[in-house]
Amino acid sequence: MTRQIQVIAVSGGKGGVGKSNVAINLSVALAEGGARVVLLDADFGLANVDVLLGLKASNTIEQVLDGQCTLEEVLLDGPAGIKIIPASSGTRRLSMLSSLEHAGLIRAFSDIANQLDVLVIDTAAGISDSVVNFLSAAHEVVMVVCNEPSSITDAYALIKLLSRDFGRSRFRILANMVADEQEGRQLFDSLNQVCGRFLDVGLIYAGAVPFDTKLRDSVRQQTAVVLAAPSSISARALRDFAKQAQRWPLPAKAEGHLVFFVEQLLAASSRSGGALANSK
Secondary structure, three states: OOOOOEEEEEEOOOOOOOHHHHHHHHHHHHHHOOOOEEEEEEOOOOOOHHHHOOOOOOOOHHHHHOOOOOHHHHOEEOHHHOEEEOOOOOOOOHHHOOHHHHHHHHHHHHHHHHHOOEEEEEEOOOOOHHHHHHHHHOOEEEEEEOOOHHHHHHHHHHHHHHHHHHOOOEEEEEEEEEOOHHHHHHHHHHHHHHHHHHOOOEEEEEEEEEOOHHHHHHHHOOOOHHHHOOOOHHHHHHHHHHHHHHHOOOOOHHHHOHHHHHHHHHHHHHHHOOOOOOOO
16 A cells, blocks of 8 residues: 655755755654654755754765665655765756666655655755756745845745646745844735746745744754744744644545655656756
8 A cells, every 4th residue: 555655845946045954853843843854964965964953974875776785775864863874976867867866766655655654855056957846846835035025025936836846735944043023924915926927937935934043053953943942932933843744644545645745856866967067
């Protein structure tokens, strides 16, 4: 029987909105709630999840594709029991993989499917083919925005692209580094208004994470703020976000299988001629 596995992609259009911290803390909070979580660092230009957590990766997906190791051997042990797939060097293009390599990548993810309930993907910044491919293949897309005009415009551009070219119609919006809940709601309303005017998409408010020096401190300590300062305002907000994610509906039928996600990713890459290398 095919297991249902949630695939959540965290993006944000522009850089500097804190999406990697969101992805890490979401993963840790979900794991603390009992889920088996794998975090995929999909920023193949400026990989940073391992650095943010003080980990050292000896192997990446690149070595898996080359047949040098299995995906299970690549997995890093992270905080709260999460597993991390570190980013590759970005020297291979998914659209250029042979059919044998396609099958190998699908098999590699299939081999770890029984070890996880949730796959969280930390995408790169921007609207490159790599970012779009991961977002189009994921079941849930979380857009992280902050109170900067460029953040809203870049998020809108990415939503428009995914809607127009890939038929994606639902996006969850998380306001990050805001003063309070009211500012978070205002950011969401601004984006929702412009999307409602020009696009046929539905945006769902996923909450607000206040600006917090404790979060900045946790980055310096190379740990998740939900562990370093669990009672801080940012940690509480991120835990609330994770509790929301636990209630999100699972994909139906085969779409819940990890293999389906990889097949969709490869198909999207072939259509766009996109590259994992050009994520930044």
